[in-house]
Amino acid sequence: MKPLLLILTKRGLSLCRFAGDLGRCGNAKASLSLNQSAWTAQSQIRRLSLASGQWQDLSQKAEIYVKENAKLCQPDNIHICDGSEEENDQLLELMRLQGTIIPLPKYDNCWLARTNPADTARVESKTFICTEKRSDTIPTPKKGVKGALGNWMPPQDMDEVVRERFEGCMRGRTMYVVPFSMGPVASPLSKIGIELTDSPYVVASMRIMTRMGRPVLAELAKGAEFVKCLHSVGAPQDGRLEYPSWPCDPQRTVILHKPQNDEIVSYGSGYGGNSLLGKKCLALRIGSTIAKKEGWLAEHMLILGITNPEGKKRYIAAAFPSACGKTNLAMMTPSLPGYKLECVGDDIAWMRFDSHGQLRAINPENGFFGVAPGTSRASNPIAMDTIFRNTMFTNVATTSDGGVFWEGMEKEVSPDAEITDWRGNKWDKSGPAAHPNSRFCTPAHQCPIIDPMWEHPEGVPISAILFGGRRPAGVPLVYEARDWKHGVFIGASMRSESTAAAEHKGKTIMHDPFAMRPFFGYNFGHYLDHWLSMEKRSQSLPKIFHVNWFRKGSQGEFLWPGFGENSRVLDWILRRLDQEDCARDTPIGLVPKPGTLALGGIEDKVDMEQLFDLPKGFWMEEAEAIGRYFEEQVGEDLPREVARQLEELKRRVGDM
Ligand code: GTP
Ligand code: SPV
């Protein structure tokens, strides 16, 4: 390791591990005031100096992109990331000195970041898609109704927003150039991005969540196209950072996407999907627009492989809204004997039909950014076996013996360990110890059940697609779509109880079509057309199902034990794929015939009647609510076929 130099500059503490000169130093403590003109002049001269890397590492196009934005953001220096272990160690050390992260000595190379409490989740209200025409981004809502299928901004406004926030925003900081690949490097299904960021936390997290560094630089050098991703944590207008160890600007946070240019710009937040731009911004929002153009699907779905007791293996993709069980299902330990589950991905699937009409999926990510609370040896032992090495935790609580704690881990910490809450105070039990949206960021290859095909460049063949959400009432444990069109309607009609994954207040049942509501890169009506058009691409489409692990009884208790027991539902689904005659028709779709769901061992714990009850009143109201939503939110952009599916549902429910 190179020697570590600490240098006191006008801006505070600078850390430098590269060759000796100041100009090549990494940035300091985030004591940013934006009007230090003498320094500005200096950094003007130095601003295109490289602290690490070489311009030759980039393609000409990439070099221009970096230089243009360096001119705009005026960082003290630029660091082209190579993704090496050494570079990562240096960044971790820098963050430790700045107080951004603390080590977790109980584990191997694990760290905790505590954010500014105003920066703990995605901010949907400040996330925009920029297109010339509003109708390219969102369907036209009914007069007097606020559109809820994304936020639109005209490109001129975007330019203004960028100018206002980014001019000089990296003064006193380093601009990191993060070359990354979504999907295995050089797979025909992958896409490259370059994220420019002033957050070492983002760099370290992108190194886990994506393939980052050298191999991607090599692709760029060959002239590969890339998605442009500009990110700054920013600083409040008065220059005063309330939490210097977690600089951000919550007041002016904005996350912008310009599909026309394959461009993402994010300002003001360092958290998750707001700042790790490969994830929701590239893989879903920009991804979905590319997918539409190129004829494939970019979806908010986990991918798992499941082998039945006869040794037959199938892959399934499943779309559940944020914090509704994707990571848990993707790593589930089947309770049904003889079943084996393997994980391909826990959040995003890119899927396209191969030349035989088989839908194939890749996980574009390289790590898991999973919800911590609720994760335990009892609920998700596989995650627990994954996350205690090389992991960046954010906003979890800590124990006095150098470990982590969150709600659900009560039985897994020593009873006399003292607990420090996610804000860094002694936990007084008046609120949760860990933030409800606290997360682990951990390398996927560490997962003990990672699928042998998880990095296969052609992807894995998908046999079934599941939709689901948190439905406390009325929605049965599982039902099967009658056909592809009906399946598309089920995806379009998805609703779920709100969770802590975004900024929503209180629990309400929200519409969340395809679990994509916060992630559509273009007009949802056109997205539905695109899904419907898949029928033209293949003779052997996957079967579609809807699942609900979250139905509740009269005392507010979950009616279904969930987690590993969900294997019983997967078993029924696989048997349906094998054409087994184990389903019966209902007005909403096909449900298990009595006695066909494998319940051995838990018969007395589950009330099948309640789990599969279809109250007519509930479904009348549900169909009304879906109709109202389509009318108010999608209007003229709703495909006729989807409207027809709703009429059919209403008719069938009316006949109940
Ligand atoms: P994002 O990462 O935000 O997209 O969330 P996710 O969809 O991956 O959800 P995750 O698997 O992290 O689960 C979120 C919460 O749901 C956790 O608190 C889990 O414990 C809980 N959960 C997951 N699966 C089940 C289940 O089968 N039953 C019940 N009751 N809770 C579950
Ligand atoms: C989600 O909210 O769906 C997440 C977390 O997976 S974030 O990456 O922050 O969007």
Ligand code: MN
């Ligand atoms: Mn997840």
